[in-house]
Amino acid sequence: DAGITQSPRHKVTETGTPVTLRCHQTENHRYMYWYRQDPGHGLRLIHYSYGVKDTDKGEVSDGYSVSRSKTEDFLLTLESATSSQTSVYFCAISESVAGARSSYNEQFFGPGTRLTVL
């Protein structure tokens, strides 16, 4: 299995509090992603990174910010958590993206973080 860890694995917090989720990889992959998964919606991309300090928004980025100061770490921050952000959050990594020099774009996913905002 790809070396991806997420912390914490479970968190319960209250509305209005800041929350930071951490994704750590040992594969030295260039791309890192944050997804959320909710019933009826599948997985939706929040933000992604294509290098240290290089990040961009995904489909559902409102209310979230990210940072990547090192290749191995990608942080997802909820500045002021809301109940609508209760979800399971997955981090993923990939060495490349489909269409860019190589067709190969296997994303490796972490174990997930279950976040509950009360």
Place this chain on the structure above:
Amino acid sequence: LAKTTQPISMDSYEGQEVNITCSHNNIATNDYITWYQQFPSQGPRFIIQGYKTKVTNEVASLFIPADRKSSTLSLPRVSLSDTAVYYCLVGTGANNLFFGTGTRLTVIP
């Protein structure tokens, strides 16, 4: 984002071949087709990826017709451990992939 349409659920008996078809009418020229598998309480796992015709690996085959507006994931001789949700993705780049809700496959003994 290139949207996909898959059946919500499928049932199959153990040992049978299972074919899951995905429709992607607005696929773009540069888009690749990728399938993932997800078990409960785990992240998705890559199964197979292709651009056209047929791709086969040790776990599945992917059939893509010439117009590329659909694709079929074929799982040979499924077992109970293949019970999972299967996602079809179409796109290219890092932020142009749409997972959708997938197909829930249940393998029956």
